[in-house]
Amino acid sequence: MFRCAEIIAVGTELLLGNIANTNAREISEALAGIGIDVDYHTVVGDNPARLASAVEIARHRADLLLFTGGLGPTYDDLTKQTVCSAFGIPLVFHPEIQEEIRQYVEAVFHHAPSDCNRQQAFLPEGCTIFHNPVGTAPGCGFTDGGVTVIMLPGVPSECRYLLRHSVLPFLQTGSREVIVSRNIRVFGLGEPTVQEKLLTLMNDSVNPSLAPYAKTGEVLLRLTAKAPDAAVGKAMMRPMLQSVRDTLGEFVYGVDVASLEEAVFHLLAERNLTFSAAESCTGGLVAKRITDLPGASGVFKGGVVSYTNEVKNRVLGVPAALLERCGAVSDEVARAMAQGVRQLTASDLAISVTGVAGPDSDDRGNPVGTVFVGLDTPTGTYVRSLLLGGGREIIRTVSAHHAFDMLRRYLTGATIE
C-alpha cells in the first residue's frame, strides 16, 4: 500500500485561472475511495524546468505521483519527456498505439492524424499502458525506486475515463486490504439535518465509517469499510446501512446508484413502465439526464421542451385561456403540461416542470426560483410547488431532481407531494 500520494497537474491554463483543477478533485476522491491518502496537489505550467523541480520535490515526499495534462500532441506537451528524464527512463515508440490513435482521429475527425500525434505513441520503457478509447493521449503507469508514477491526459473526460477503467485497477493490484464503499443517496433533506439525525452513528464507528457529502440539492452518505476482501467488507457495513435506512426512511433514494435518474430508470425497467417529460424552465435537462443512461429508450418515450406559451398550447394542448388566467408558472399549467405530454406520447407516466430559473422574475412577478413540478399517472395528477435558491444553474438542476424524485416516490408508494 502507498504511504501517500501527490497529484501534479500540468498546464499553464490552470495557472492563468482559465479553468479550475477539477481533475485533482476527481482523482483525490477516487483515491480516498480506495484508502490512499493524498498529501499534496501541485499545479505547474507547461515549463520543463519548473515541472522537473516539482517532480524532484514530489518524489521525496510521496510514493505515488499522479500527473494530469501535458500528454497532448503539441509542442508544449512535455510531461512524459520531463518526468521520464527525471527518473532516467527512456521513451519507447509503440506502433500499435500509433495505430489506435490513427483509428481514433479518422473516426472522430474524418482525416488522417497529423505528424504531431506521433509523439503520443512514445511511452516510458516498461510501463503499463492505459489505452484511451475516448481521446488520442494514452496514459501510463510505472514504478521506479519505490515511487509509482501515473500519467493521465488533462482533458477531464479522458482523465476520468482512464482513472476509472485503468488507474484504479492498476493501483489495487497486490494490495492485501481492500476498501469497500457503499454510497447511500439522499434527496429531500439538507446536509445539516442528515448530519444531526446520524451524528451518533457517524461518531461511534471508525470501521466501517460513515461520512456525509453535500452535492447540489442532495446528500451523499459514504459508508466505508477496510476489510480483507469485498464480501467481508460488505457484511461489516450491513447493520449500519440498515440503521441509516431506518433513520432516514423514504428520503433514501438508493444505494450505489449514481443519481436520481438512475434510480428511476431501474424502477421503471423493473415494472416495464415508460414516461415522458414536458419541460419549460429545465429546457431539456430532464430528458438529457435520463438519456445520459444507455438503454434509456426502454423507459423514456421522449418529451417536449415547451419554452414558449405557444409551444405549450400548440404541442402540449395546454388551453390558451388557462395560460392567460393562471400564467405559465402555475400549479394548473404544470398539471396540464404533464397530462398533455403523457397523452401526446402515449406513455404510462409523465412529468412536467415550469418555473422561473432567472436571472429575472417573470412577467407575473413570480420570484426567481418559483417552480412547479407535475406528475401525471393513470390514477391522478400531482404537483409539487417549490421556491428554490442558488441561481439559474442550481435552480434547473434541483428542479430536475424533484421531477425524478416524484416519479421515484410514485413508483415506490411513498408520499409524493
Add this chain to the structure above:
Amino acid sequence: MFRCAEIIAVGTELLLGNIANTNAREISEALAGIGIDVDYHTVVGDNPARLASAVEIARHRADLLLFTGGLGPTYDDLTKQTVCSAFGIPLVFHPEIQEEIRQYVEAVFHHAPSDCNRQQAFLPEGCTIFHNPVGTAPGCGFTDGGVTVIMLPGVPSECRYLLRHSVLPFLQTGSREVIVSRNIRVFGLGEPTVQEKLLTLMNDSVNPSLAPYAKTGEVLLRLTAKAPDAAVGKAMMRPMLQSVRDTLGEFVYGVDVASLEEAVFHLLAERNLTFSAAESCTGGLVAKRITDLPGASGVFKGGVVSYTNEVKNRVLGVPAALLERCGAVSDEVARAMAQGVRQLTASDLAISVTGVAGPDSDDRGNPVGTVFVGLDTPTGTYVRSLLLGGGREIIRTVSAHHAFDMLRRYLTGATIE
C-alpha cells in the same frame, strides 16, 4: 513588481476531493489581470508540519505567496500560526477586529460569537488588515525579506470579496503592466491541424503569444499580451487575431464567446430569428445547452425529444413508412424531423439529431457514432452525416456541437454540409 506568485490552498477537504480548488482559479485569473505570473498552485491539508514545509518551498521559488483557507475559528485552522512562525513574526491581538467579528456573528447568526472566534482577531504584527464584512475571518498581507505574504479565508465568497476589495488594490500599488487575453473558438478542425496551420504564428511571437487548447470536439486558441494597459494590449493582438481569422476562415466560430450555442444565440438574436430542435440520440442536450443561457426564450421556441419511433411519427409527423424504409438513423429521417419540428413550433429554423450514441449499434447495424444532423430553413433542408468516436457522452456532445455549427454556418452564409 513581483517575480512570480504561488497560491497555497490549505484544507483537507480539497485533498479528499470534496471540493475543487476554485479559489486558486479565481486568484490566478485576478493576478493575470494585473500582470502577475503565477508559477505554482499548491494544496496542502490542515497539517502544520506539511504546511510549514510547503511554506519553506514556496518562499524560495516565489516572491508573492497567497494563502487561502485555515483562517476559521476551529482547532484545525492553523494557517496564521504556521506561516507566521515560518517567517518569525508574532501574532498580535486586535480588539477592534474582535468587535467587528462580534457584530457580524450577532447580525447573521443571532447569537454571540463563541470563544473560538477570538483566535480570528490575532493577526501578524505590522500587517495590512483586510477587513471582512462578509464573514468572520479577516485577511491580511505583509512583506518580509523580499517576500510578500497574503492570507485569505477559504470560503469562496469571502475569498472572492477580499481579493477584489483588498488584495488587488494592495498588490497594484506601484504596478505597471497588465495581461489581456482573447479566446478564439474553433470548430471543425482538430488541435493538430490547427497547430500545423498556425505553427509559424505560434513560434514567431512571444508577446502577444498564441496557444491552442483542445476541448471536447473543438479547439480554443488563446491570444495573450502583456501591455501597460488593456487598450494597448488589445491593439497589440489585433494583427495576430486577423492572421488567425485569415488562416482558419469559417472554422473560427467566435472570439470571446463561451460556446457554439452562445455564438448561435447572438446570431439569432441580432437577426430576430427563432429555432427549435428535434432530438433523438442527443435526448434534450441541444435544448438543455441553449436554455443554459439566460434569455434563451428570445431565440428558442422549444423542441421535441423523440426518443422512440412512435414519438417521431405521432409528434413530429415523420411518416411511418419512411421510418420503416430508411430506419430512424438516416438522412431522410433527420430531414423529416427537422421539417416536422419547425412546422410544429412555427419557428424560423429547426435542427434535428438522430444517431447511435451507443453503447450498442442499432437494429439496422449502424455502428455506434453514426449520426445525422439536420437543419431545416425557409430556403432548404441540409443534412450532415457523421461517424463520431469517443463513447456515448462524447458522441452526444459532439453531435450537439454539429447541430449548433450548422445553424451558425447558415446564419453567417458559410458552407453548411
